[in-house]
Amino acid sequence: MKIREYLLKLEDNLMTGGGRWVADFTESFWELPVGDTAFDMLILGNTRPRGFLLSRFFSWIVLPNYPVACFAYSDDPDLKRLSPSLKAIAEYREKEEMPWAWLVIVNEGPFSRRAQALVEKNDTKEIGIALVDLASQEITASKSFIGRRVARIAKRFK
């Protein structure tokens, strides 16, 4: 599977309700510069789904209402772009008052051992990171709750 094909599937899955137990993702941007870094894809959503009548009322009284995002970029097996990307995401989150975000990094080959260890050790609660190796279909995710959730969504169409 090619990177573009994977990202299109991820986008379609998230925007048609694939992440509904976490958030309702509704708008997607491609090739988007954020700060000093560029992301292949950014999908924006909200924790309160729109719904219709009863489900809308139910979500209005029960669910929290804040924006969330799923960032994705590719071709970085050694995670050289991870640090500036995390910085850009942190700035973005702060401006948008976004409690958490996902970052999916896709590669057509294996990630370096150092990169995998770096992500596995990452326990930041605000950003869930998933490394997707399309060749071996292996997914490495950060160990926070948000990280485990993104791993579950990222592996749906491997």
Add this chain to the structure above:
Amino acid sequence: MKTTAPLQIGNLLKTIAFLFFGLLILWGLINYLMMRQVYLHWLLLLFNLLVATGLGWWFYKRMYHTTFSYDRDGFEIERGDSRLSARWRDYSRVSLVHLGLGEFAVRLYKDGEDFLQIPASSLKLDPSEFRFQVMEFVKGQERGPDLGASSPRR
């Protein structure tokens, strides 16, 4: 210029159904107020359906029917009585939006704030492919300013 103007069956049927039941309620009310009873006959329902279809078609054409024409330089969108034509280079950012119930639209942002929405699904265009095509059109022209770390929607 490539033009697409498909019939939006859902919107047409919605308009006809709304008018059919609206006229039926109106007829019942007038009957009750004048004669203290409601007169109903299948011929009357058929006549009501014909009137609702005629009026529904007229309302659909005035409110919902969308014609979209585009080429490399710009586009023209006509929905009901309103018409807008613009050049791709007037916009700086493109996004794909899920409107719910499987309906998608392509949004064009001007200076990261104002946006125009093209109802890709209603126009029977492949939303994802059309989005990439529009991105090429916008990119082919002068690009808008970098949005920095702020939201692409702002």
